[in-house]
Amino acid sequence: MDFSILSALYYLILLYVFIHLLTFFFADADFTLLWASVLGTKSEVKLKGQVVWITGASSGIGEELAYQLARCGSRLILSARREDELKRVKRQCLESSELADEDILILPLDLLKRATHEAKTQAAIEYFGQIDILINNGGRSQRSLFLDASVDVYQALMELNFLGTVSLTKQVLPHMTQRGTGSVVTVSSVLGLAGAPLASGYAASKHALQGFFNSLRTELYDYPNILISTVCPGPVQSFIAQNAFTEDLHKPVVSPGYQGHKMRTSRCVSLMLAGIANGVKEMWIAQQPFLAFYYAWQYTPTFAWFITNFLSKKRVQNFRSGVDADVAYFTKVKTS
8 A cells, every 4th residue: 555655656756747847848937937827816917007117118028018017907107218119109008908098107217317216216106106016127238249349338238237227226115115015027137147258248237136136135024025026038039139239339239130039029028927926036038948048057057057168159150250149049150
């Protein structure tokens, strides 16, 4: 009898492991987030009526966040530098949801102008009376080698991606601690967990965000109802490649390259909202083989370094030959 129970338990464990391995092969997010998206509270239930402030809302992930949150019934504060683009996003939100005009506030914001962040925060609070969720999504990427790049590029990346985000959080968080509830969700990157060539300054700014928010979370032990969450997407279809810094502050990216191999923005945002609705503290979002890269860095760093060194060599070689950085892993170097 005992032998039969042990045998059954053994086979159940094997089945459990097999199912997880099979799931991982097709997964596009970490297991915690996937379970939350399948079995957790639905975002359209949890986020309905919530006041959500999105930075970088004029394009890419921020724009898609606005559309999906509008369909969830969230009230929105849309921020970015380009007011005309924010108006376009607002129009589409109203057309695709049941929100009224007064449910969406357009609040132009420059993350670099930190002296304006207090007034912007007060304007948002005065308009809606509260801020339930702050989504720190604004920022820029990088496409340049360190030896070729100006130090001004590195300063700009830290000022925008790191200090701009910290500054806005500094203004919003006291409002949340006063209410005893709220969520601060920050879009980091796979490069907040690992390094990669052509993005050393971008990776540094995202590593800084990871360290800051992981530390901040530990300071808020008296506020268990305040969620500090970081989102680490891999390659996603967005405008981040077009807007990336190059080796010079004022030199644009020549060509953003093909985006088809990247994760759809709508899927990335859907997973993000599932994580927010279910209080997930760190979200890994990427298609394979990039998701496996996250796990390798977390659990087998020696192996991860081996793979990173191999792929980085190819990425740099392709970049120097004129192949776009984002497709370097999928494209052979042109020899003629």
